[in-house]
Amino acid sequence: MPEAAKTIEIEVLRYRPQQDSAPVLQSYLVPFTDDMSVLQGLQHIKDYVDGTLSFRWSCRMAICGSCGMMIDGKPKLACQTFLRDYFPHKLRVLALAHCPIEGDLVVAVDDIVAKLESIKPYIVAKEPRTLQQGEYLQTPAQLEQFEQFSSCINCMLCYAACPQYGLDSKFIGPGVLALLHRYNADSRDGARAERMQIVNAEEGVWSCTAVGYCSEVCPKHVDPANAVNQNKVNSAKDYFLRFVAPKGAAK
Amino acid sequence: MNRQAGSARRPYVRPMTGWWRRDPFFVRYMVREVTAVIVALYAIVLMVGAIRLSQGEAAWNGWLEALRSPLSIVVHLVLLAGMIYHTVSWFEIMPKTMPMMFVGGKRIAATTITRVGLAVAALAALALFALAWGLRP
Numbered sequence: 001m002p003e004a005a006k007t008i009e010i011e012v013l014r015y016r017p018q019q020d021s022a023p024v025l026q027s028y029l030v031p032f033t034d035d036m037s038v039l040q041g042l043q044h045i046k047d048y049v050d051g052t053l054s055f056r057w058s059c060r061m062a063i064c065g066s067c068g069m070m071i072d073g074k075p076k077l078a079c080q081t082f083l084r085d086y087f088p089h090k091l092r093v094l095a096l097a098h099c100p101i102e103g104d105l106v107v108a109v110d111d112i113v114a115k116l117e118s119i120k121p122y123i124v125a126k127e128p129r130t131l132q133q134g135e136y137l138q139t140p141a142q143l144e145q146f147e148q149f150s151s152c153i154n155c156m157l158c159y160a161a162c163p164q165y166g167l168d169s170k171f172i173g174p175g176v177l178a179l180l181h182r183y184n185a186d187s188r189d190g191a192r193a194e195r196m197q198i199v200n201a202e203e204g205v206w207s208c209t210a211v212g213y214c215s216e217v218c219p220k221h222v223d224p225a226n227a228v229n230q231n232k233v234n235s236a237k238d239y240f241l242r243f244v245a246p247k248g249a250a251k
Numbered sequence: 252m253n254r255q256a257g258s259a260r261r262p263y264v265r266p267m268t269g270w271w272r273r274d275p276f277f278v279r280y281m282v283r284e285v286t287a288v289i290v291a292l293y294a295i296v297l298m299v300g301a302i303r304l305s306q307g308e309a310a311w312n313g314w315l316e317a318l319r320s321p322l323s324i325v326v327h328l329v330l331l332a333g334m335i336y337h338t339v340s341w342f343e344i345m346p347k348t349m350p351m352m353f354v355g356g357k358r359i360a361a362t363t364i365t366r367v368g369l370a371v372a373a374l375a376a377l378a379l380f381a382l383a384w385g386l387r388p
Contacts, residue, residue, distance in 0.1 A: 017261035073274060097273075100262030109260040143350065144358065148343050162276060167268050211280045229348040 007031050008083050009090035010041055012053065015101045023101060025092070026050075032083045038093065039067050039078035042105070055105035055129040062219055065155030069105050070094040075160035075217045098159055098166035111155060115172050119180040119195055126190035149182035149227050151220040164207050167214035169206040172198060174214035174224035176247050181227035184234075196238050205231045283340040296330075312344030342368035 005027050015023040028049055030041045039044070039057055046053045060079045067078040072091050083091070099107035112195040158174040159165050165173045172180075180199065184192045198204050208228045215225040271277040303314040317323060345368055346361035353359070 015263050017259070017263070023263060023265075097265070098267075100264045102260065102262055108260075141353070141356070163267070163270050166270060209284075210344050210348065211277070212347055213274070213276045213280070213346060216276065223347070225344075225347040226349075230350050232348070233350065 006087060007034075008041070008087050010038075010045065011090060011092040012042070012045070012105065013092075013101075014104055015095070016052070017103055023095075027090075030083070032087075034082075034084045036083050037079050038069075038071055038076075038081045038083060038091070041083050042078060042093070046187035050238050054103045055170075063153060065153035067158065068096050068155040068157045070097055070160060075157040076078040077155060077157070077219050080219065088126075095157055096160040098162065098169075100154065107156070109156070111169055112138075112154075112159060112173065112176065115176045117171075118181065119183075119198055120191055121177055121179050121183065123183060123186060123189050126188065126196075136188045138187055142176070145187075146182045148183040149178050149185065151223055152179055152182070152222050152224075153220055155219065157219065158222075159216045161211075161213040161217040163211060164209055168203075168207065170203040172204055173209075174228060175222075177205060177208075177231065178224035178227035181231055196235070199231045200235045200238060202239065205229070207234055208232070279340065283337060283344075286333040286340070289330055290337055291336035293330045293334065338372050339369065342372065 009027055010030050011025050011027050013023045014020065014026045016111075028045045030044050030049075032041060032044075036044075037060075042053065042055050043057075045076060046055075055067065055069070055078075057079065059066070062077050062080045068075060069078055071078065071081050071093055072086065075096060078093070093105065095101045095105045096107045099109070099112075102108045118209055119136075132249040133214075155173065156175060158178075162174050163184065165171045177199070180192075180195050183189050184195050184199075201204075205228050208225075210225065210229060214227045215223045271281045300311075300314050303310040319325075342365050346364040349364065351358055352364075
């Protein structure tokens with residue numbers, strides 16, 4: 001590490017389930033250079049100051065979605081947030097809001113992963129196709145319907161931005177609903193009717209109150225709020241069209 | 252993942268008390284929701300006017316008189332501010348509530364949808380104001 005001229009104070013919310021009954025803030029002084037991310041600051045703490053600190057990370061370049069945390073109150077990826085932007089003030093780092101804290105900056109992901117599995121996040125082919133029939137063709141317009149929603153990296157920043165999920169975790173939530181829409185909006189997919197049952201439920205799109213912060217914090221410009229609210233229209237159509245076409249998925 | 256009893260896991264769930272004061276974004280959201288009540292209140296003011304009109308000239312003139320009181324003017328200024336905030340914040344969120352729209356094969360940008368919405372709202376308000384001005388006794 002090059003000689004660091006500056007030192008920044010990082011407050012980290014610690015929670016060690018073996019010894020703490022509730023999370024407590026712990027302060028660290030970290031020497032830093034202008035090119036250091038918050039993640040590198042935490043790595044400095046773990047390597048040189050306090051090896052007991054827990055946090056998740058992997059790629060260091062905003063594509064794995066592992067290092068989401070609350071940095072000075074905002075849900076951010078630690079790898080693309082820079083210490084220089086907080087200096088000379090201190091910064092406070094907390095585990096992602098609205099998720100249970102497993103330990104320190106690590107959150108429990110069981111709930112969100114189970115929800116992700118429940119929406120069948122893969123293309124369910126409309127009809128069986130033989131090799132001779134060739135590949136599925138798609139127009140640029142059909143691609144555009146789902147492309148932005150396929151950029152999700154499951155970093156869960158949108159969940160930390162969603163008060164409705166924080167207030168009631170039964171809500172499927174922004175990220176998973178955006179991925180659900182990604183597959184429903186794909187012209188190759190045939191599982192829309194099944195997924196609409198999740199969309200139509202109380203804990204589906206109707207738990208969303210259009211706060212819109214999920215889209216604001218998304219590091220991949222997925223715009224989950226748009227996916228969720230487009231599906232309020234789809235859900236309403238699904239509900240009313242059953243009177244016309246009784247085979248609709250609404251129950 | 253260990254979900255069995257006797258697990259060493261002890262996930263800590265943080266309380267949500269005062270959540271909307273945590274981030275300025277949430278405060279703006281709450282103001283948008285509260286100003287929806289203001290829109291409803293103004294609808295009630297107008298509805299009372301319609302009811303008084305149906306009750307005859309004296310009742311109608313009494314309602315007009317009540318509107319001219321200083322208290323009513325202050326209330327109307329507050330209602331106007333609330334209405335304007337609600338209009339702006341609603342058109343800000345509107346692009347999120349709509350399916351993708353394309354013109355000539357190009358997707359319409361969110362900012363365009365917001366600007367068109369605001370322009371239509373402003374024009375409608377001006378047209379209504381001009382109409383009311385033109386119909387003055």
